[in-house]
Amino acid sequence: MTSDTTQTELASAVTEPVIDSATEDLRERIARARVVLWDFDGPICRLFAGHSAEQVAIELVVWLERQGLHGLLTVAERESPDPHVVLRAVNLRHPGSDLVEELEERLTQEELRAVPRAMPTAYADVLIQTWQAVGARLAITTNNSARTVRSYLQERKVTRCFSPHIYGRTQNLHLLKPDPYCLNLALERMGAAPSTALMIGDSPADYRAACRAGVPFLGYARNERKEKELRAVGAQTIVDSFEPVLGVVRGLSGTGQA
Numbered sequence: 001m002t003s004d005t006t007q008t009e010l011a012s013a014v015t016e017p018v019i020d021s022a023t024e025d026l027r028e029r030i031a032r033a034r035v036v037l038w039d040f041d042g043p044i045c046r047l048f049a050g051h052s053a054e055q056v057a058i059e060l061v062v063w064l065e066r067q068g069l070h071g072l073l074t075v076a077e078r079e080s081p082d083p084h085v086v087l088r089a090v091n092l093r094h095p096g097s098d099l100v101e102e103l104e105e106r107l108t109q110e111e112l113r114a115v116p117r118a119m120p121t122a123y124a125d126v127l128i129q130t131w132q133a134v135g136a137r138l139a140i141t142t143n144n145s146a147r148t149v150r151s152y153l154q155e156r157k158v159t160r161c162f163s164p165h166i167y168g169r170t171q172n173l174h175l176l177k178p179d180p181y182c183l184n185l186a187l188e189r190m191g192a193a194p195s196t197a198l199m200i201g202d203s204p205a206d207y208r209a210a211c212r213a214g215v216p217f218l219g220y221a222r223n224e225r226k227e228k229e230l231r232a233v234g235a236q237t238i239v240d241s242f243e244p245v246l247g248v249v250r251g252l253s254g255t256g257q258a
Helices: 004-015 021-032 053-066 075-079 083-093 098-117 124-133 146-156 181-190 204-213 224-232 243-252
Strands: 035-038 137-145 166-169 197-201 217-220
Touching: 021 197, 021 217, 021 243, 035 181, 053 083, 053 098, 075 083, 083 098, 098 137, 098 146, 124 137, 124 243, 137 146, 137 181, 146 166, 166 181, 181 204, 197 204, 204 217, 204 224, 217 224
Parallel strands: 035 137, 035 197, 137 166, 197 217
Antiparallel strands: none
């Protein structure tokens, strides 16, 4: 038979959850955030889930070759599955040209075609709505076209949570992340200090842009490869699901912290 004191201690051990340092760090980052800057493709949805990004990259390369520009790209650039690699490469060699403008528009049209088959990230919609409801201000800071983002948000009926703060790709392609331009622009337009913001991203470029802007970072990694890529550049606070983030944000409504 155990004493009353021992029984109380055992009950406490069962009912009081152990909070590890990673969970505490997550809570602190969320609690401090008055402004949340979201990357788009990854944290909010998988844009090319039903419309292959690799095929888009191939089509951009084919279009360039039809213009007689086969030698413009290196072998690695021609074989990259990322259409942004093709776009950056052309801009590097012909910055600000009509060629870059046409290629960027072609990529935008492919992104827009992808929207109807994009796969929403689990818990993202409800997290976005809940975070706004508890008082945070939200923005999109992305290398995708702002037109693409608006089209997707309208389909999901969450445009109001971000509008007018949607900062996407422009034809000044040297300002794509990891350049912090879109983050700095969002902070400026929202009148927010970097220390009061939180960037949610899923790529090394997102992390580097956040670091350069002085904004705390929360990584989202939907698989082990993504997590390894983020940890390799120094990201420490990473989640593989937004479910725990949603739980923390819901808790803010009763604390007066949001």
